[in-house]
Amino acid sequence: MxxxxxxxxxxxxxxxxxxxxxxxxxxxxxxxxxxxxxxxxxxANKEELFSEIITNLVKETKIAASKAIKEDRPFYENLHYALYEVIEFRKTHQLAVKLSQEVKEMNTSPVTDALQRIEKAVLSFVQRELDKAIEKGEIKDCPTDIVAFMMVKLYLALIFDWERDNPAIQKEKMLEVLEMFVMDGLRKEV
The missing domain is CATH 1.10.10.60 (Homeodomain-like)
Structure with missing residues (x-):
């Protein structure tokens, strides 16, 4: 090495x-x-070293999301599994967990910026998937930037905020909720 x-x-x-x-x-x-x-x-310094590590963490996050996409599944299932994998990755990756703790406890500016870089990458991924689904005619035209933001925030809230006071939501239940509250609104009328 x-x-x-x-x-x-x-x-x-x-x-x-x-x-x-x-x-x-x-x-x-x-x-x-x-x-x-x-x-x-x-x-040059600790900041440059940290930045490269975050760049690698962003790549790993994108890989986790991409691996969840299967061509034979409907769009909403793919998006569900991709978001679920990203959040599971964030919950279990030791560096991501430590950085989330540091932001909560100390609000360290470079760490806050790093987590925002990761979130922007996830939002961009979701927006691209929404754009592809619109092009394929799987969903109706919508403001993909806003819908991506809403979907990511919904997942974060259901997993992190919900689980503070309630039992974890199973993956299948999350899929059902996504379909009912998000996909039914995006589904193209036939």
Missing amino acids: DRRQSILEAAERSFSMFGYKASTVDQIAKIANVGKGTIYTFF
């Missing part, structure tokens, strides 16, 4: 364990088993 990759992996471990604010370049260097100067040969 090359040193740059080793540094990235060490930084991700540090950010996952201690958060962005508490992680230092010294700490990352120790985890990577390199000198602090070696880190600076590849990255």
